[in-house]
Amino acid sequence: MEDKETRGLGDLEPVSGMTLIEVLVAFVIFVLMIGALVSLANSGLETWTTGESRKDVYDRGQAVLGTIADDLRNAVSENVFYNDGRKDLMPASFLCDTDSNGAQRLRFVRGGDMERIRVEPAMQITKRVPTMYYGDSWEVAYVADSDPTKNLVYRAIRYFDRRVDYTLLRDEDVQRTGADWFKRHAAVLERGILYLGFRFWTQESETWFPAGTRVHTCGTEAHRPLVQLSAPGTCPVCARPTVERVVQEREDSSDVWDSTRVSDAGFRYRKRKDRLDPDFVYPEIVQITVVLESHASEVRGLKLDGPLGEKDALIKVTDTRGLPDAPNFVKIDAEWIEYDERTYDSIRARRRGARGTKAKPHDTGAIARFGETFVTEVRIPAFRHAVIR
């Protein structure tokens, strides 16, 4: 069958070649379309790259938290000072203090066989015959590099044999991460760790909020640990509206620990060592915070667009692309700065010298680093409360 209409159109307007104008118009449309496609592909690729690098940071963050959590869950506790007939031996202490840069270091003793604790083969562990034998146990230490601008954290492992000279549990032996003795026992936990922080739940803790913070909680004392809001709300247990109160020193969690209370005599519940009644304390829960440098920070970084004085609050930077929304933290050289405002080329500091660091002047071009924050809480099965008299 013939299509009459097509033939009719053909009769009215015979097919001819395109004019130059038509070719040009077609070409311009073609170029525009290609341009749109290319930019679409580009932004797609950028989204994909950002997604991939974010996934990488998340994977690394989970791995770091997983390693620390596994060590903590296997922590051992005891409540006795052993003596080999001449002197008291090193107890299985649980310690957290700060290094000379204000970074926290965590040290304790854990159980488990060598295969399970993931020791780097290069560390060459020597097992001594321990004085008190209850199965294998290990000194574990999480210590930041002595140079805070390196953003490195080490996990050190040593077979626990209670020898008092050179142990990861003694402050003076973990002071310099560059020392040969330390290097033999340590491996880099992860690169780009901008911050590693710990808080400890004591037998009197009621909140993770630091002392002095205003929290909204239930008026009924028994519900208090369950209701910790930063704004007014209702209690999930009794449905009454919350009341505001200030977190007291005693109910706060702690950012230091000394299970033996020997090195820091004032640490909670007892003033001095009593070798016949040690009454060691081990935390119930440990909250771990890790900040890993993000891809955007690693690739671009923010550079200071002028010198920054020790007390300056307005920080001029080249640009703030990729920087997390306020409030958050940036690390310039070794100093942490908490900011509460952010424009395209500046940050306003709420607190200089945050997270245990000191406020210092910085030069033009100094790099401000930032990252993704990961937090987890780990229960310690072997926790031990003190007897409060």
Ligand SMILES: [Zn+2]
């Ligand atoms: Zn209530």
